[in-house]
Amino acid sequence: xxxxxxxxxxxxxxxxxxxxxxxxxxxxxxxxxxxxxxxxxxxxxxxxxxxxxxxxxxxxxxxxxxxxxxxxxxxxxxxxxxxxxxxxxxxxxxxxxxxxxxxxxxxxxxxxxxxxxxxxxxxxxxxxxxxxxxxxxxxxxxxxxxxxxxxxxxxxxxxxxxxxxxxxxxxxxxxxxxxxxxxxxxxxxxxxxxxxx
Amino acid sequence: xxxxxxxxxxxxxxxxxxxxxxxxxxxxxxxxxxxxxxxxxxxxxxxxxxxxxxxxxxxxxxxxxxxxxxxxxxxxxxxxxxxxxxxxxxxxxxxxxxxxxxxxxxxxxxxxxxxxxxxxxxxxxxxxxxxxxxxxxxxxxxxxxxxxxxxxxxxxxxxxxxxxxxxxxxxxxxxxxxxxxxxxxxxxxxxxxxxxxxxxxxxxxxxxxxxxxxxxxxxxxxxxxxxxxxxxxxxxxxxxxxxxxxxxxxxxxxxxxxxxxxxxxxxxxxxxxxxxxxxxxxxxxxxxxxxxxxxxxxxxxxxxxxxxxxxxxxxxxxxxxxxxxxxxxxxxxxxxxxxxxxxxxxxxxxxxxxxxxxxxxxxxxxxxxxxxxxxxxxxxxxxxxxxxxxxxxxxxxxxxxxxxxxxxxxxxxxxxxxxxxxxxxxxxxxxxxxxxxxxxxxxxxxxxxxxxxxxxxxxxxxxxxxxxxxxxxxxxxxxxxxxxxxxxxxxxxxxxxxxxxxxxxxxxxxxxxxxxxxxxxxxxxxxxxxxxxxxxxxxxxxxxxxxxxxxxxxxxxxxxxxxxxxxxxxxxxxxxxxxxxxx
Numbered sequence: 001x002x003x004x005x006x007x008x009x010x011x012x013x014x015x016x017x018x019x020x021x022x023x024x025x026x027x028x029x030x031x032x033x034x035x036x037x038x039x040x041x042x043x044x045x046x047x048x049x050x051x052x053x054x055x056x057x058x059x060x061x062x063x064x065x066x067x068x069x070x071x072x073x074x075x076x077x078x079x080x081x082x083x084x085x086x087x088x089x090x091x092x093x094x095x096x097x098x099x100x101x102x103x104x105x106x107x108x109x110x111x112x113x114x115x116x117x118x119x120x121x122x123x124x125x126x127x128x129x130x131x132x133x134x135x136x137x138x139x140x141x142x143x144x145x146x147x148x149x150x151x152x153x154x155x156x157x158x159x160x161x162x163x164x165x166x167x168x169x170x171x172x173x174x175x176x177x178x179x180x181x182x183x184x185x186x187x188x189x190x191x192x193x194x195x196x197x
Numbered sequence: 198x199x200x201x202x203x204x205x206x207x208x209x210x211x212x213x214x215x216x217x218x219x220x221x222x223x224x225x226x227x228x229x230x231x232x233x234x235x236x237x238x239x240x241x242x243x244x245x246x247x248x249x250x251x252x253x254x255x256x257x258x259x260x261x262x263x264x265x266x267x268x269x270x271x272x273x274x275x276x277x278x279x280x281x282x283x284x285x286x287x288x289x290x291x292x293x294x295x296x297x298x299x300x301x302x303x304x305x306x307x308x309x310x311x312x313x314x315x316x317x318x319x320x321x322x323x324x325x326x327x328x329x330x331x332x333x334x335x336x337x338x339x340x341x342x343x344x345x346x347x348x349x350x351x352x353x354x355x356x357x358x359x360x361x362x363x364x365x366x367x368x369x370x371x372x373x374x375x376x377x378x379x380x381x382x383x384x385x386x387x388x389x390x391x392x393x394x395x396x397x398x399x400x401x402x403x404x405x406x407x408x409x410x411x412x413x414x415x416x417x418x419x420x421x422x423x424x425x426x427x428x429x430x431x432x433x434x435x436x437x438x439x440x441x442x443x444x445x446x447x448x449x450x451x452x453x454x455x456x457x458x459x460x461x462x463x464x465x466x467x468x469x470x471x472x473x474x475x476x477x478x479x480x481x482x483x484x485x486x487x488x489x490x491x492x493x494x495x496x497x498x499x500x501x502x503x504x505x506x507x508x509x510x511x512x513x514x515x516x517x518x519x520x521x522x523x524x525x526x527x528x529x530x531x532x533x534x535x536x537x538x539x540x541x542x543x544x545x546x547x548x549x550x551x552x553x554x555x556x557x558x559x560x561x562x563x564x565x566x567x568x569x570x571x572x573x574x575x576x577x578x579x580x581x582x583x584x585x586x587x588x589x590x591x592x593x594x595x596x597x598x599x600x601x602x603x604x605x606x607x608x609x610x611x612x613x614x615x616x617x618x619x620x621x622x623x624x625x626x627x628x629x630x631x632x633x634x635x636x637x638x639x640x641x642x643x644x645x646x647x648x649x650x651x652x653x654x655x656x657x658x659x660x661x662x663x664x665x666x667x668x669x670x671x672x673x674x675x676x677x678x679x680x681x682x683x684x685x686x687x688x689x690x691x692x693x694x695x696x697x698x699x700x701x702x703x704x705x706x707x708x709x710x711x712x713x714x715x716x717x718x719x720x721x722x723x724x725x726x727x728x729x730x731x732x733x734x735x736x737x738x739x740x741x742x743x744x745x746x747x748x749x750x751x752x753x754x755x756x757x758x759x760x761x762x763x764x765x766x767x768x769x770x771x772x773x774x775x776x777x778x779x780x
Contacts, residue, residue: 078291078698079673080559080589080616083348083374 426450543579661688
């Protein structure tokens with residue numbers, strides 16, 4: 001039996017996805033220069049965030065190949081040309097929660113635009129997921145530790161401080177809101193794939 | 198040639214073209230020469246002048262630590278007191294060079310310990326320096342006075358502690374933007390209580406807390422302190438106390454500007470700033486807002502350099518602040534100030550010479566804020582003396598750049614970064630060739646250029662044809678083929694540094710510069726179309742160049758992913774790690 005990934009490629013979900021972005025921004029993946037393809041290091045967004053932890057190391061070599069949910073656009077190592085030092089301090093600034101609210105962006109596969117929600121408003125996963133269901137008009141399945149979200153085509157995921165894409169619900173709520181940078185509601189085969197991990 | 202001859206027979210010496218001055222006079226005269234370029238020229242005149250120059254030189258600048266060996270330097274210059282060394286290729290700042298690449302200062306210090314035991318100053322940029330090396334600096338060099346580390350790595354705060362402990366005559370400790378292991382702020386407490394010589398202290402980029410009482414005592418007893426840049430853990434009430442001890446500061450980097458003072462404390466802060474009459478440089482200002490910025494205003498009257506890199510100001514806040522800085526010549530801001538903020542720059546800063554606009558959110562691709570071409574244009578109308586710009590933006594047009602350089606034809610450094618790689622003129626959808634064409638045609642004094650956006654060979658034809666004073670060129674995601682790079686290599690006589698990434702330049706381009714590279718400091722090419730064979734050919738033809746290749750994991754055998762070529766009199770590196778292949 002073929003894995004879900006192959007179906008995703010055949011259906012070319014990426015091409016039919018509607019997203020708002022800067023003009024020509026999605027072209028980057030198609031006419032991207034060789035370096036993006038041959039860049040075997042982990043995605044630079046991850047590399048930056050993990051550098052937050054060990055502020056002395058500036059190397060990509062320590063970041064192994066990790067599977068991440070695909071970001072909206074391919075990011076290129078070392079671009080824009082901001083000094084590593086500044087990158088770290090920018091990331092640190094962003095992670096410090098602005099006292100007034102904890103707004104994170106939420107995207108949903110297939111939706112034409114992103115939304116922003118204030119995580120501080122919710123007290124639990126239940127409240128958050130309900131709000132998302134209302135916002136995007138869909139249903140999330142039942143969460144279980146073993147199988148992720150069963151019973152629907154959608155899986156709520158989030159990007160944490162380290163740049164990794166995680167399934168919503170695995171960590172305690174407080175840990176979640178302090179480490180969540182943005183959310184993505186995955187749909188279809190990709191979502192199901194996550195649940196089987 | 199017998200150097201004493203000229204004392205015995207002055208007439209015949211003049212006929213022979215030997216200098217009529219005794220050595221001592223020549224050396225005395227040459228000792229007044231400070232510029233290393235002038236000194237290089239002097240040393241080429243004749244053997245006598247070469248000798249006089251080398252004996253009188255006290256500062257040596259080495260732009261590429263691998264271009265020469267410490268032994269050769271020590272042999273040539275016996276009286277060095279101050280050394281500046283630069284190590285890794287500049288693109289290492291953007292993570293394009295793996296860790297442990299090299300440029301360790303250790304081998305230099307080992308030679309200096311015997312050759313220059315009276316070394317006073319060491320300035321390093323993009324070098325690796327270990328705690329051990331810092332300790333040996335403190336122990337083996339009793340006259341050591343000034344340490345400046347910019348974009349370096351390999352050390353921890355323990356090493357700083359060693360410097361503070363051992364360097365009895367330290368005047369400068371300048372630690373900027375380094376990949377440092379921050380193990381705590383205890384290093385500052387290592388300065389002995391009877392230590393008073395400090396003039397420059399910069400620890401703005403260190404993250405951990407120092408002991409404030411120790412800092413306060415240090416500042417109050419170092420009466421000659423001129424430069425103080427603290428980190429963001431120093432709060433405003435603490436800053437006020439420091440300022441009271443050091444009203445004669447010329448450069449100040451504040452800590453956090455979070456508004457957490459009582460009315461009384463705020464008044465004291467205002468008064469402290471009021472007493473700082475000598476301030477010409479100001480930085481820091483983390484979390485500064487309209488609430489407390491006015492406390493600064495009285496201290497801004499003589500400001501010439503304002504660095505707001507760490508203060509995400511809005512346009513209104515910037516405008517109000519700038520109104521108090523009439524003498525401003527250099528300004529660094531985040532793009533949170535937006536175009537309106539830059540309009541304020543244009544109207545408030547007629548003397549402005551340098552502007553750098555950094556992106557607050559460079560990696561967030563959904564952002565549509567920041568600055569555009571209008572902000573840049575506004576500055577160019579208001580600041581005709583502008584000659585240095587570094588501008589990060591998300592949109593630009595050819596017409597805008599043409600207007601800008603018409604208003605400011607004296608650019609020496611033009612670094613434009615349109616953040617989406619390969620992005621065209623957003624109004625006409627054409628390549629940005631004409632923009633950079635306008636820059637090189639109009640700005641005849643241009644020394645440094647960084648290009649971006651969608652660019653064809655035409656850009657490089659323009660550069661090769663017009664940029665006759667160009668010394669440094671940075672290129673990324675540009676060009677259509679070899680021809681572009683060939684134009685630059687054949688057309689720019691003063692080119693010294695060429696750094697290229699992600700461009701379709703291949704072996705033909707690389708090899709067209711065969712004759713050129715020895716007159717340059719270095720060439721960097723990464724993610725281009727150069728192959729191992731091309732590099733091997735270059736290495737074979739030019740033995741006085743080091744041709745080094747770093748391959749990415751899983752790249753094909755023939756691909757030369759990262760190529761670094763530089764002239765050297767020291768031969769191939771002896772300390773190259775396994776991933777650096779010297780061809």
